[in-house]
Amino acid sequence: MSAVAWTAVGSLAAWGWLLLGQGFFWRTDQRLPPSEAPAQWPDVAVVVPARDEAEVLPVSLPSLLAQDYPGRAEIILVDDGSTDGTGEVARALREQLGGLPLRVVPPGEPEPGWTGKLWALRHGIALARAGKPEFLLLTDADIAHEPDSLRALVAAARTNGLALVSQMARLRVASGWERLVVPAFVYFFSQLYPFRRVNRPQARTAAAAGGCVLLRAEAAERAGVPESIRQAVIDDVSLARAVKRSGGRIWLGLAERVDSVRPYPRLADLWRMISRSAYAQLRHSPALLAGTVLGLALVYLAPPVALFAGVLEQDAAAGWAGGLAWAVMTGTYAPMLRYYGQPLWLAPLLPFTALLYLLMTVDSAVQHYRGRGAAWKGRTYARPEAAPDR
Known part of the structure; x- marks a missing residue:
């Protein structure tokens, strides 16, 4: 098989694991658990x-x-x-x-x-x-x-x-x-x-x-x-x-x-909201940043690229694997769109959104190394901890 086909197969395998092995993250049924009114309401x-x-x-x-x-x-x-x-x-x-x-x-x-x-x-x-x-x-x-x-x-x-x-x-x-x-x-x-x-x-x-x-x-x-x-x-x-x-x-x-x-x-408003803390989530680690970029590319960007490349190059393996991975991705995103009352035609656009998040994450790292860190409401935290251990 071609390199594109092998990449698409890797993406499909990743989506198989995400679908079944990542805590059913795509389901939206975790709501407040059943409860009873207490005999005396606390302060x-x-x-x-x-x-x-x-x-x-x-x-x-x-x-x-x-x-x-x-x-x-x-x-x-x-x-x-x-x-x-x-x-x-x-x-x-x-x-x-x-x-x-x-x-x-x-x-x-x-x-x-x-x-x-x-x-x-x-x-x-x-x-x-x-x-x-x-x-x-x-x-x-x-x-x-x-x-x-x-x-x-x-x-x-x-x-x-x-x-x-x-x-x-x-x-x-x-x-x-x-x-x-x-x-x-x-x-x-x-x-x-x-x-x-x-x-x-x-x-x-x-x-x-x-x-x-x-x-x-x-x-x-x-x-x-x-x-x-x-x-x-x-x-x-x-x-x-x-x-x-x-x-x-x-x-x-x-x-x-x-x-x-x-x-x-505006996109600029969302960009600032996400990029201000994205690199802190990665503990300011270049290795984690590189892994995140590669992971996003493999999981979200490879499927549509493989599908279109398979069609253009008549590479059946790449096309089928890329198409199936994109279909699983789309299916897992649909419940969240329903929760937000949004049309399901937005689901196949998730690779484009993932590309935006990839760029926001890279920009977060760039701002960090420029000394701007996590900037918000006029304050800048140059080297904060993402989640310090105790």
Whole structure:
């Protein structure tokens, strides 16, 4: 067989393993586990790190203020050096709408060795602990919750004995680029961290979605977070690892009533969002970067190339192997598109989207070696740790 045919066969074999051996990552059925209302609802502190979020707070914060929670709950919004009036907007919304108690507090500038979000969380968690809540809800400033979201999270944690419950918020999909890139973002994340494996106590795989994390305060203390992960850029995965390693049960699934309201209308917006932390996920390793590029090329780019080359060169083996690999790829992507309510004709375009992610990852490495590191909201972390071990 030709070299193209052998490459296509290798890609097809990889897809066979991904289909059956990677925790059925492509399924979208991991939703909040069944739960019962507790006899007495525990206290909860909602911690919201916010830096220059005045634009999205009018959409997201009212959903937290309006939580229909039977127990005692308060919101601590940590205004992390905002220059756009984030704190003032938050206070005005609370005064106008009422709802849960709200405190807006400044954390000060991060100390050396801390990334900005974790520094803000540290400050918010420290204030929350003074009230001795049983649970902490760590949620981003761009996340909107349905009125029963907090109640459902707490009930799931209490019923199932979970130390951490995290939902992957449904990201906004409105523009053409969002339709092309966003569902694939969640698809690739679940491929790296299959939710079924995350949710098995005996499995080593651990991950969380940072936009919505319910965490037992006792589990946070036992795991030493956020101090133990203070350098992490991929803070949600690092948090889940720390909790699981300390003996806590964790759960991760797709959200039905938790949504991100942040828009990414242009490719440049999505590019910055993904590339800022892609190389940190690879632990700033040139070897892992090279392996990732080769892996993406073999798994996602080789099938369509082999199919078209097989047709043009009358190479039946290359054409059949490439076509079958592309078909399996398309089939595994379809459930995520259905979850996002997108047309299935987008599924065969996944190789093009994968090419974009490949280029974003390479750009992330280039920015790192230029000394720009993981840049976000005016801060740059030149050499942060992806997920430091304890």
